[in-house]
Amino acid sequence: MSRRAVLPDARRRAVTAVLGRQWGRPPARAVGAAYAPANVALVKYWGKRDEVLNLPNTDSLSLSLGPLGTWTSIRPSDRDRFRMNGRCLAANDPACTRLRAYLDLFRGPECPAFEVESRNTVPTAAGVASSASAYASIAIALDMLFGWRLAPGELSVLARLGSGSAARSIALGFVRWRRGRRSDGLDSRAEPLSATWPGLRVGLWMVRRGAKAVGSREAMRRCGRTSPLYAAWPATVAADLREVLAALRARDLERLGTAAEGNALAMHATMIAARPPVIYWTGATLRALAEVAALRREGVAVWATMDAGPNLKLLFEVREERALRERIPALRIVDPWDVRDAGAGGAEMPGVE
Ligand code: 2P0
Numbered sequence: 001m002s003r004r005a006v007l008p009d010a011r012r013r014a015v016t017a018v019l020g021r022q023w024g025r026p027p028a029r030a031v032g033a034a035y036a037p038a039n040v041a042l043v044k045y046w047g048k049r050d051e052v053l054n055l056p057n058t059d060s061l062s063l064s065l066g067p068l069g070t071w072t073s074i075r076p077s078d079r080d081r082f083r084m085n086g087r088c089l090a091a092n093d094p095a096c097t098r099l100r101a102y103l104d105l106f107r108g109p110e111c112p113a114f115e116v117e118s119r120n121t122v123p124t125a126a127g128v129a130s131s132a133s134a135y136a137s138i139a140i141a142l143d144m145l146f147g148w149r150l151a152p153g154e155l156s157v158l159a160r161l162g163s164g165s166a167a168r169s170i171a172l173g174f175v176r177w178r179r180g181r182r183s184d185g186l187d188s189r190a191e192p193l194s195a196t197w198p199g200l201r202v203g204l205w206m207v208r209r210g211a212k213a214v215g216s217r218e219a220m221r222r223c224g225r226t227s228p229l230y231a232a233w234p235a236t237v238a239a240d241l242r243e244v245l246a247a248l249r250a251r252d253l254e255r256l257g258t259a260a261e262g263n264a265l266a267m268h269a270t271m272i273a274a275r276p277p278v279i280y281w282t283g284a285t286l287r288a289l290a291e292v293a294a295l296r297r298e299g300v301a302v303w304a305t306m307d308a309g310p311n312l313k314l315l316f317e318v319r320e321e322r323a324l325r326e327r328i329p330a331l332r333i334v335d336p337w338d339v340r341d342a343g344a345g346g347a348e349m350p351g352v353e
Pocket of ligand 1: 043045164165217
């Protein structure tokens, strides 16, 4: 194995060694099982200061998607077996390679391999990233399997080593992921905010299905290295973060929506200016954005955010549900605070009774 192949895991392993003082000990129980929600960023994570440890250039702030997420169970095994949504993952599947490398961090003599079963409650084609809820649920399930009893902030660090946005999926509601300053990233962790907003809803508006041409990892990297607009991104995030925090304190949807929508569009602007450009938008995306603006002109309080893809996530309050269902029949409406359908794993979520 080349030196280059070994080094990244050595750095991730150093982090797990600091976190858990008992790695390599046998599992504490036969199975660890947990649920974690997906999340939608209102202020986006876009660009890394460290690609191995998934350390971001800026803070970000998200809202978890309650019943949409991933339920994972993990058992010790003699060889790795990964099932996702009831199907065995092929050994050469990129998701399998990534998971195997992550689990390498936790193998020991008594636990050389793992049987992992994951079920997404997010429809695979819902335009919601599943790596966030997948790695958060895996981190929580491993904590339960090994009996580490890590604090939520430590679980966030562990989840981040699998996928950056997973750092935010270890809690429900509004979550802020702090960039941190340390090179080992131990201070780059997410924590739930005390703000709640029971009437707030998220609408998933799929305008196009199918795999994207450029993955978000590559898109982020390309923006950081080549986009002339990326230099302005950290200041944009700082201003939008202040706005969103103030909006949450005041429960001011217009302020929240304006900041979140502007932040998403600014992120896409950095992509469009990258060389070569990353353009996730289609004609349908632009028509949908125009429809959101038209709805606002008609007095419907709704704003859009978008991630690394062509689809929209709408932000609105429950009183607008009827108008939006009428105008956008395909809209899938999510109550971020409803975890009743999340499965028994909901009981494993920190902060969930
Ligand atoms: C976010 N996205 O804040 C941003 C907005 C996409 C657009 O986090 O490489 O899958 O695993 O750290 O977390 C998608 O990136 O990337 C993402 P990795 P991740 O939600």
